[in-house]
Amino acid sequence: MKTNRFYNMAIAAGISLALTAQSVLAVEATAISAVNVRTGPGTSYAKVDTLHAGEQVDIAQCEGSWCFVQRNGPDGWVSGKYLAASGSGASGSGTGGSAAGDAAAAAILGVIIGGMIANSNKKKLPYGPDTCKSGFVWRDAIPGDHVCVVPARRSAAANENAIAGSRVDPTGPYGPNTCKPGFVWREAYSGDVVCVTPARRTEVKQENIDGPSHRVNP
Numbered sequence: 001m002k003t004n005r006f007y008n009m010a011i012a013a014g015i016s017l018a019l020t021a022q023s024v025l026a027v028e029a030t031a032i033s034a035v036n037v038r039t040g041p042g043t044s045y046a047k048v049d050t051l052h053a054g055e056q057v058d059i060a061q062c063e064g065s066w067c068f069v070q071r072n073g074p075d076g077w078v079s080g081k082y083l084a085a086s087g088s089g090a091s092g093s094g095t096g097g098s099a100a101g102d103a104a105a106a107a108i109l110g111v112i113i114g115g116m117i118a119n120s121n122k123k124k125l126p127y128g129p130d131t132c133k134s135g136f137v138w139r140d141a142i143p144g145d146h147v148c149v150v151p152a153r154r155s156a157a158a159n160e161n162a163i164a165g166s167r168v169d170p171t172g173p174y175g176p177n178t179c180k181p182g183f184v185w186r187e188a189y190s191g192d193v194v195c196v197t198p199a200r201r202t203e204v205k206q207e208n209i210d211g212p213s214h215r216v217n218p
Contacts (some may be wrong), residue, residue: 035050037073039077041064
Protein backbone atom coordinates (compact mmCIF):
# COMPACT_ATOMS: atom_id res chain seq x y z
CA MET A 1 0.00 0.00 0.00
CA LYS A 2 1.13 3.54 -0.65
CA THR A 3 0.73 4.57 2.98
CA ASN A 4 2.70 1.59 4.22
CA ARG A 5 5.45 2.40 1.75
CA PHE A 6 5.77 5.89 3.26
CA TYR A 7 5.72 4.57 6.81
CA ASN A 8 8.29 1.88 6.06
CA MET A 9 10.60 4.43 4.48
CA ALA A 10 10.11 6.80 7.42
CA ILE A 11 10.97 4.10 9.94
CA ALA A 12 14.00 2.96 7.97
CA ALA A 13 15.23 6.51 7.54
CA GLY A 14 14.73 7.20 11.23
CA ILE A 15 16.90 4.21 12.13
CA SER A 16 19.51 5.41 9.69
CA LEU A 17 19.58 8.87 11.27
CA ALA A 18 20.20 7.30 14.63
CA LEU A 19 23.38 5.80 13.23
CA THR A 20 24.75 8.80 11.38
CA ALA A 21 24.12 12.51 10.89
CA GLN A 22 23.71 11.91 7.19
CA SER A 23 21.05 9.53 5.94
CA VAL A 24 22.27 6.52 4.01
CA LEU A 25 18.76 5.84 2.75
CA ALA A 26 17.17 8.02 0.09
CA VAL A 27 14.11 9.89 1.35
CA GLU A 28 11.40 10.87 -1.11
CA ALA A 29 10.71 14.59 -1.33
CA THR A 30 9.09 17.13 -3.65
CA ALA A 31 10.31 20.55 -4.75
CA ILE A 32 7.85 23.13 -3.43
CA SER A 33 9.00 25.68 -6.02
CA ALA A 34 11.54 26.00 -8.80
CA VAL A 35 15.08 25.82 -7.41
CA ASN A 36 18.57 25.51 -8.82
CA VAL A 37 20.51 22.25 -8.63
CA ARG A 38 24.19 22.90 -7.91
CA THR A 39 27.47 21.00 -7.87
CA GLY A 40 27.96 21.60 -4.14
CA PRO A 41 26.14 22.65 -0.96
CA GLY A 42 25.96 26.40 -1.44
CA THR A 43 25.14 29.20 -3.87
CA SER A 44 28.83 29.61 -4.69
CA TYR A 45 28.78 26.29 -6.55
CA ALA A 46 27.92 26.06 -10.23
CA LYS A 47 24.36 25.49 -11.36
CA VAL A 48 23.86 22.22 -13.23
CA ASP A 49 20.09 22.17 -13.64
CA THR A 50 16.77 23.35 -12.19
CA LEU A 51 14.15 21.47 -10.20
CA HIS A 52 10.62 22.36 -11.21
CA ALA A 53 7.85 22.89 -8.68
CA GLY A 54 6.28 19.53 -7.89
CA GLU A 55 9.23 17.50 -9.18
CA GLN A 56 9.97 14.43 -7.06
CA VAL A 57 13.48 13.57 -5.92
CA ASP A 58 15.29 11.24 -3.54
CA ILE A 59 17.36 12.92 -0.81
CA ALA A 60 20.58 10.98 -0.30
CA GLN A 61 22.20 13.21 2.34
CA CYS A 62 22.22 16.73 3.76
CA GLU A 63 25.05 19.07 4.64
CA GLY A 64 24.22 22.26 6.46
CA SER A 65 20.86 23.40 5.06
CA TRP A 66 21.57 21.80 1.67
CA CYS A 67 20.59 18.33 0.49
CA PHE A 68 21.99 16.13 -2.27
CA VAL A 69 19.14 14.91 -4.48
CA GLN A 70 18.93 12.08 -6.98
CA ARG A 71 16.46 12.43 -9.82
CA ASN A 72 15.65 11.87 -13.49
CA GLY A 73 18.27 14.33 -14.60
CA PRO A 74 21.57 15.63 -13.28
CA ASP A 75 21.92 14.88 -9.57
CA GLY A 76 23.14 17.67 -7.34
CA TRP A 77 22.67 19.88 -4.30
CA VAL A 78 19.48 21.82 -3.52
CA SER A 79 18.61 24.17 -0.67
CA GLY A 80 16.60 22.12 1.83
CA LYS A 81 14.09 24.91 2.40
CA TYR A 82 12.67 24.22 -1.07
CA LEU A 83 12.00 20.53 -0.32
CA ALA A 84 8.97 18.95 1.33
CA ALA A 85 8.13 15.36 2.17
CA SER A 86 6.38 13.59 -0.69
CA GLY A 87 2.81 12.46 -0.22
CA SER A 88 1.27 15.40 1.64
CA GLY A 89 -2.28 15.88 0.48
CA ALA A 90 -2.25 12.67 -1.57
CA SER A 91 -5.52 10.81 -1.94
CA GLY A 92 -6.11 7.11 -1.41
CA SER A 93 -5.20 4.84 -4.29
CA GLY A 94 -7.98 2.34 -3.71
CA THR A 95 -5.60 -0.19 -2.15
CA GLY A 96 -6.32 0.69 1.46
CA GLY A 97 -4.41 3.99 1.67
CA SER A 98 -5.98 7.21 2.89
CA ALA A 99 -5.25 10.91 2.54
CA ALA A 100 -4.92 11.16 6.33
CA GLY A 101 -2.49 8.26 6.42
CA ASP A 102 -0.40 9.66 3.61
CA ALA A 103 -0.35 13.08 5.28
CA ALA A 104 0.80 11.51 8.55
CA ALA A 105 3.54 9.60 6.77
CA ALA A 106 4.57 12.76 4.96
CA ALA A 107 4.79 14.56 8.28
CA ILE A 108 7.16 11.87 9.56
CA LEU A 109 9.31 12.26 6.47
CA GLY A 110 9.29 16.02 6.95
CA VAL A 111 10.71 15.57 10.44
CA ILE A 112 13.36 13.22 9.06
CA ILE A 113 14.41 15.72 6.39
CA GLY A 114 14.58 18.46 9.01
CA GLY A 115 16.56 16.16 11.26
CA MET A 116 19.03 15.41 8.50
CA ILE A 117 19.65 19.12 8.05
CA ALA A 118 19.74 19.93 11.77
CA ASN A 119 22.08 17.05 12.60
CA SER A 120 24.40 18.06 9.79
CA ASN A 121 24.49 21.62 11.12
CA LYS A 122 25.26 20.43 14.65
CA LYS A 123 28.06 18.20 13.37
CA LYS A 124 29.91 21.27 12.10
CA LEU A 125 29.71 23.29 15.33
CA PRO A 126 33.10 23.06 17.06
CA TYR A 127 31.66 23.79 20.52
CA GLY A 128 28.19 22.35 20.11
CA PRO A 129 25.26 24.57 21.19
CA ASP A 130 27.66 27.00 22.90
CA THR A 131 29.37 27.91 19.61
CA CYS A 132 29.32 31.70 19.17
CA LYS A 133 28.50 33.47 15.93
CA SER A 134 31.32 35.08 14.01
CA GLY A 135 32.53 38.19 15.83
CA PHE A 136 31.63 36.90 19.30
CA VAL A 137 33.61 34.98 21.93
CA TRP A 138 32.94 33.45 25.32
CA ARG A 139 33.00 36.00 28.11
CA ASP A 140 35.00 33.70 30.42
CA ALA A 141 34.26 35.67 33.59
CA ILE A 142 34.85 32.26 35.19
CA PRO A 143 35.84 28.92 33.62
CA GLY A 144 32.76 27.63 31.83
CA ASP A 145 31.20 31.07 31.30
CA HIS A 146 30.02 30.58 27.72
CA VAL A 147 27.96 33.75 27.36
CA CYS A 148 28.81 35.05 23.87
CA VAL A 149 30.06 38.65 23.84
CA VAL A 150 32.23 40.87 21.66
CA PRO A 151 35.98 40.44 22.33
CA ALA A 152 36.20 43.80 24.14
CA ARG A 153 33.72 42.58 26.76
CA ARG A 154 35.77 39.44 27.41
CA SER A 155 38.86 41.60 27.86
CA ALA A 156 36.91 43.75 30.30
CA ALA A 157 35.91 40.69 32.36
CA ALA A 158 39.50 39.45 32.43
CA ASN A 159 40.75 42.85 33.58
CA GLU A 160 38.08 43.05 36.28
CA ASN A 161 39.16 39.68 37.60
CA ALA A 162 42.81 40.74 37.60
CA ILE A 163 42.25 43.93 39.62
CA ALA A 164 39.44 42.63 41.81
CA GLY A 165 41.53 42.91 44.98
CA SER A 166 42.02 46.65 44.54
CA ARG A 167 38.30 47.32 44.67
CA VAL A 168 37.39 45.63 47.94
CA ASP A 169 37.31 46.81 51.55
CA PRO A 170 37.90 43.75 53.78
CA THR A 171 36.69 45.69 56.83
CA GLY A 172 33.23 46.23 55.36
CA PRO A 173 29.98 44.41 56.22
CA TYR A 174 30.61 41.67 53.65
CA GLY A 175 34.19 41.05 54.68
CA PRO A 176 36.55 40.40 51.76
CA ASN A 177 33.58 40.64 49.39
CA THR A 178 32.74 44.21 50.40
CA CYS A 179 33.19 46.63 47.50
CA LYS A 180 34.73 50.05 47.99
CA PRO A 181 32.42 53.06 47.54
CA GLY A 182 31.44 53.51 43.90
CA PHE A 183 31.61 49.80 43.10
CA VAL A 184 29.05 46.97 43.16
CA TRP A 185 29.11 43.23 42.59
CA ARG A 186 29.30 42.28 38.94
CA GLU A 187 26.81 39.40 39.21
CA ALA A 188 27.68 37.83 35.86
CA TYR A 189 26.57 34.56 37.45
CA SER A 190 25.25 33.45 40.84
CA GLY A 191 27.86 34.27 43.48
CA ASP A 192 29.90 36.64 41.30
CA VAL A 193 31.19 39.23 43.79
CA VAL A 194 33.86 40.83 41.61
CA CYS A 195 33.53 44.58 42.15
CA VAL A 196 32.74 46.74 39.12
CA THR A 197 31.09 50.07 38.42
CA PRO A 198 27.27 50.17 38.40
CA ALA A 199 27.34 50.89 34.66
CA ARG A 200 29.42 47.79 34.06
CA ARG A 201 27.04 45.63 36.09
CA THR A 202 24.21 46.89 33.89
CA GLU A 203 26.26 45.88 30.83
CA VAL A 204 26.85 42.41 32.24
CA LYS A 205 23.15 41.95 32.92
CA GLN A 206 22.41 42.82 29.29
CA GLU A 207 25.14 40.43 28.12
CA ASN A 208 23.36 37.61 29.92
CA ILE A 209 20.11 38.55 28.19
CA ASP A 210 21.64 38.92 24.72
CA GLY A 211 24.08 36.01 24.95
CA PRO A 212 21.80 33.27 23.53
CA SER A 213 21.10 35.35 20.40
CA HIS A 214 24.85 35.51 19.74
CA ARG A 215 25.14 31.74 19.42
CA VAL A 216 25.08 29.95 16.08
CA ASN A 217 22.01 27.94 17.15
CA PRO A 218 20.22 29.98 19.81
